[in-house]
Amino acid sequence: MAKINQTNCDSGQHLIPIDEALKNLLSNAQPIAETEVLPLIEAQGRILAEDLTSIINVPPADNSAMDGYAIRSEDFSSAKETQLPISQRIPAGVMGTELERGTVARIFTGAPIPDGADAVVMQEVCTLIENDDANDDSNSNESIDNDIKITGPIPVGQNIRKAGEDIAIGDILLKAGTKLKPQDIGLIASVGIGEISVYKRLRVGVFFTGDELREPGETLEPGQIYNSNRHTLRGLLENLNCEVVDFGTIEDTLEATKTAMLKASESTDLVMTSGGVSVGEEDYVRIALEEIGQLNLWRINIKPGKPLAFGNIGGKPFLGMPGNPVSVLVTFCIFARPFILQKQGASETRANSFMVAADFEWLKAGKRHEYVRARVENNVIKLFPHQGSGVLTSTSWANGLAVIPEGVTVKRNDLVEFIPFSELSVV
Numbered sequence: 366m367a368k369i370n371q372t373n374c375d376s377g378q379h380l381i382p383i384d385e386a387l388k389n390l391l392s393n394a395q396p397i398a399e400t401e402v403l404p405l406i407e408a409q410g411r412i413l414a415e416d417l418t419s420i421i422n423v424p425p426a427d428n429s430a431m432d433g434y435a436i437r438s439e440d441f442s443s444a445k446e447t448q449l450p451i452s453q454r455i456p457a458g459v460m461g462t463e464l465e466r467g468t469v470a471r472i473f474t475g476a477p478i479p480d481g482a483d484a485v486v487m488q489e490v491c492t493l494i495e496n497d498d499a500n501d502d503s504n505s506n507e508s509i510d511n512d513i514k515i516t517g518p519i520p521v522g523q524n525i526r527k528a529g530e531d532i533a534i535g536d537i538l539l540k541a542g543t544k545l546k547p548q549d550i551g552l553i554a555s556v557g558i559g560e561i562s563v564y565k566r567l568r569v570g571v572f573f574t575g576d577e578l579r580e581p582g583e584t585l586e587p588g589q590i591y592n593s594n595r596h597t598l599r600g601l602l603e604n605l606n607c608e609v610v611d612f613g614t615i616e617d618t619l620e621a622t623k624t625a626m627l628k629a630s631e632s633t634d635l636v637m638t639s640g641g642v643s644v645g646e647e648d649y650v651r652i653a654l655e656e657i658g659q660l661n662l663w664r665i666n667i668k669p670g671k672p673l674a675f676g677n678i679g680g681k682p683f684l685g686m687p688g689n690p691v692s693v694l695v696t697f698c699i700f701a702r703p704f705i706l707q708k709q710g711a712s713e714t715r716a717n718s719f720m721v722a723a724d725f726e727w728l729k730a731g732k733r734h735e736y737v738r739a740r741v742e743n744n745v746i747k748l749f750p751h752q753g754s755g756v757l758t759s760t761s762w763a764n765g766l767a768v769i770p771e772g773v774t775v776k777r778n779d780l781v782e783f784i785p786f787s788e789l790s791v792v
C-alpha cells in the first residue's frame with residue numbers, strides 16, 4: 366500500500382485516532398469481580414475465573430497407540446522373523462498381568478501396557494500362526510494360544526503412549542481469563558473436573574433511539590424504517606455471551622433519553638444504544654450523557670462509525686453506537702467487542718488479522734481509517750461494491766473487514782489487512 370498523506374481531521378474537526386480511542390476505552394474496562402460455579406457442561410463460551418491444575422496424569426498409564434501385540438523388545442532383537450506364543454489378551458479398560466518372557470500379549474488401542482512389555486507392534490506387520498489346539502473363539506484372530514511371527518528388531522517404546530504424555534499431575538491446564546472453547550471443555554473433562562468457577566455474565570442494557578423506527582412485523586407508515594440495529598446488536602451481544610436487557614425504542618427527546626439512560630444504568634454493567642450521537646437537532650444521546658453522566662470519547666477517526674460516543678452514567682460505562690446499521694456492526698467489532706471481553710474478564714481481547722492480496726483497486730485515498738466490507742475467496746480480497754454505512758447487505762455478503770488506513774491507496778495485488786468475521790465473534 367502506498368502511503369500518501371496522514372490526517373486525522375474530517376470536515377476540519379479533530380478526530381480521535383483509533384488506537385488512542387481503544388486505549389482509553391480499555392483503560393476504563395474493569396473486569397467484573399463476581400464469579401459463579403457452573404457444571405462443566407454449561408460453561409462453554411464463559412470466561413474461566415481460576416487457573417485449573419490437573420491432579421491426574423493423562424493418559425493415566427502407559428498404553429497402546431495401536432491394535433497389535435505388546436512385546437518385550439529383547440525377544441525380537443535380531444533382524445529376522447521370530448515366532449512366539451500369545452499369552453494374554455488386553456482390551457482397553459482391562460489391566461493385563463506381567464508379560465511372560467518369550468510370549469506376546471494381544472493388545473488394543475488405549476489398553477494399558479502390561480508390566481514387562483516395552484513396545485507394541487501394529488497388527489498389520491504381524492503374521493498370525495493359528496494352532497490347532499488354540500481355543501476356537503468366534504474371532505480366531507483374537508484368541509490366545511496362537512502364535513505370532515514378527516520381524517525384529519523392535520525399538521523400545523514403539524507405539525506406546527506414555528503416562529502423563531498429554532497432561533502431567535500439577536500441570537496448569539488453562540489459565541484464568543480463558544474464554545472456553547469446546548476443546549477447552551473437553552480438556553477439563555479429560556482430567557475429571559466436573560465444576561468450574563467462571564465470571565458472571567455481563568449484563569448489557571440496550572435501547573434504541575429514533576422516532577422513525579418500527580419493529581419487524583409492523584406496518585411502515587411513510588418515512589418510517591425497521592429497527593434492524595436492535596436485532597444486529599442483540600445478536601452480537603449474545604455471541605459474546607452477554608445477558609441482554611432490552612429497554613426498547615425510546616422517543617427522540619432529551620427527557621426520554623435521559624430517563625432511559627438512568628434506568629438502564631441502574632440494573633446493568635454496561636449500557637449501549639444506537640442512534641442519536643451525531644450533531645443533528647434530533648440527536649439527544651450525547652447531550653443527555655453530558656448532562657447526567659460523563660462523555661469521555663466522541664468523534665473517532667473511523668469509517669464507518671465516526672460519531673461513536675463513550676462515557677459513563679453513575680459509574681456504569683456507556684457506549685453510544687451510531688444509528689447507521691453498518692456503523693453499528695463495525696464499531697461493535699472494533700471497540701465494543703474488546704471492551705466487553707475485557708469487562709468479562711477475558712485475557713485475550715484482540716482479533717487476529719491477516720495480510721491478503723487485493724483483488725480491487727482503491728485509488729482515492731480516504732481521510733479516515735476505513736473498515737471495508739470484504740470477502741476473502743481463493744486467497745484474494747474482494748470488496749462489496751456499495752460501501753454506504755446504511756447498506757446492510759454488504760455485511761451479510763462479507764466474511765470480514767478489510768482495513769484501509771487514511772491516506773492510503775491500494776493497487777491490485779497489494780497486500781491489505783483483513784480481519785475475518787470469525788475473529789470478531791461475528792458468526
Ligand code: AMP
Nearest residue numbers: 573575592593594595640641642688689
Ligand atoms: P441517527 O444517528 O440517529 O441520525 O441515525 C443515522 C441513520 O441510521 C438514520 O438514517 C436512521 O434512520 C438510521 N437508524 C437509526 N437507528 C436505527 C435502527 N435502530 N435501525 C436501523 N436504522 C437506524
Ligand code: MG
Nearest residue numbers: 574575640641
Ligand atoms: Mg436518530
